[in-house]
Each structure stands twice: as C-alpha cells, then as structure tokens.
Amino acid sequence: MKNPITGLNKVFDNRIRLGVMSILLVNEEVNFNDLKQMLEVTDGNLATHLVNLEENGYIKVHKGFIGKKTNTTYAVTKSGEKAFTDHITALENMIKGMK
Amino acid sequence: MKNPITGLNKVFDNRIRLGVMSILLVNEEVNFNDLKQMLEVTDGNLATHLVNLEENGYIKVHKGFIGKKTNTTYAVTKSGEKAFTDHITALENMIKGMK
DNA sequence: TGCATTTACTTTGTAATTCAAAGTGCTTTT
DNA sequence: AAAAGCACTTTGAATTACAAAGTAAATGCA
Numbered sequence: 001m002k003n004p005i006t007g008l009n010k011v012f013d014n015r016i017r018l019g020v021m022s023i024l025l026v027n028e029e030v031n032f033n034d035l036k037q038m039l040e041v042t043d044g045n046l047a048t049h050l051v052n053l054e055e056n057g058y059i060k061v062h063k064g065f066i067g068k069k070t071n072t073t074y075a076v077t078k079s080g081e082k083a084f085t086d087h088i089t090a091l092e093n094m095i096k097g098m099k
Numbered sequence: 100m101k102n103p104i105t106g107l108n109k110v111f112d113n114r115i116r117l118g119v120m121s122i123l124l125v126n127e128e129v130n131f132n133d134l135k136q137m138l139e140v141t142d143g144n145l146a147t148h149l150v151n152l153e154e155n156g157y158i159k160v161h162k163g164f165i166g167k168k169t170n171t172t173y174a175v176t177k178s179g180e181k182a183f184t185d186h187i188t189a190l191e192n193m194i195k196g197m198k
Numbered sequence: 199t200g201c202a203t204t205t206a207c208t209t210t211g212t213a214a215t216t217c218a219a220a221g222t223g224c225t226t227t228t
Numbered sequence: 229a230a231a232a233g234c235a236c237t238t239t240g241a242a243t244t245a246c247a248a249a250g251t252a253a254a255t256g257c258a
Contacts, residue, residue, distance in 0.1 A: 141248085142247090
C-alpha cells in the first residue's frame, strides 16, 4: 500500500484556510467582512490565515475603496486553484482507499 | 451562504490522523509498524496521533502477542467510522460550494 | 552464557501553529 | 467634537505537532 497522505497539502490541513479557499473558488471576489461572517471566525484568526494563504501564493489581495471606505477583497490565484483541486483529488484518492 | 466549514471534524484537521483513519477503514486491523511504514512518520509522531484518536474513541487498540513478541493492533470503532464518514460528507458538501 | 542490537512503543522537550484580545487608524454617527 | 464603528494588524498565550531520546522485552551472535 502506498502512503495515502502524500499529495495532501499542508496548507489545507487547517479548516479555516480550507473554508476560505472553498469560498473563493465559487465567488470571484470576497471581502474581509464577508469571509469573516461566512466562516464565523474572529478578525485576528481570519487575518492570520489570509496572510498565510497569500504568502503561499494561493490568494491575491486587492486593497481598494468603496467611496471613502477601505474595501479589501480576496481572490484565488491560478496556483491556488491548482493547489486546492490537487488537494481535493488527493483526498478523494485517499478516501477510495487503495490497499 | 452558510458556513462551509461547519461539520468538519477538528480531529481530522491533521493529515496523519486522516491517514490512519483512511487506512483503518479499508483494513480491519493494522499494527503499529505497518501504520508507521504506510504513513512514513516517526514513531513518536504516530504514537501521539494514535493516542489522540483513541482518546476520542475513534479507534480501539488491542495489545496482543505474536509468539513472544508484542503485537499492538489498531482498528476503527463504530463511532470512528461514523465521525470519519461524516467528515468526508462535510468536505464533499464544502467542495460543492453552496452560494 | 552474556553482550549488543533490534523492535515497539512511550516520554520529554522544543518548535510551530492557532487563536482571541487588544491595538491602530480611519470613517461615520450623534 | 466626541463617541462609536469598521477593517484590519499586532501581540501574546495556549495548544498542537513533532523528533529525539528513553525504556523494556526479545532476538542475534560470539
């Protein structure tokens, strides 16, 4: 039997990062507050994970304005999309369970 | 949009525990050494995660002998099987991405 | 027989990660 | 103009993950 966990991406071991990615895959652009509400996490916690995802090149951050208010949006990168789908594929293979 | 990460089990945030469960779901009983080789982890690391899974009631441990040599085997419990499949279901739902 | 080695874990200590609370700077409300 | 709210960032503590060292029994070999 080959190692079932090779191919799993360490970045996605975390539920919040996983959640962010799954949201960003189906929503083109999402801002901080929406993410926070969707995932029901504290500011600091979410921010940390967003920084992590950005440092890994999986999401891109756009700091803009709506009127005079800052509006920071997040979107997946090509690389992030690939990393995520690869991870899901690895998960599926793991679940299938190869003896 | 509802929170996509509710339903994800914290115990399975970890790749090694995830791997152990996926192995034990398709193999009735597996011993320490086989798990170690399959997952390519160090003794201490694997042992820690096995204790964690046992404390959560997801696996049961059987300390037996083969001849004079100790042989400790691990198997999933009913509750572990349910927890794991529930987690997988939650993952699948998350991936499907509900807006 | 006796000493070294291997096996199968367990224990220990450190490094990394996760998270919430407090802080910052700006905007909006009263 | 002061107070409150928003959108983050920073900080610090707690938890978790991990490898290395330790232990006890069994086996190999001289």
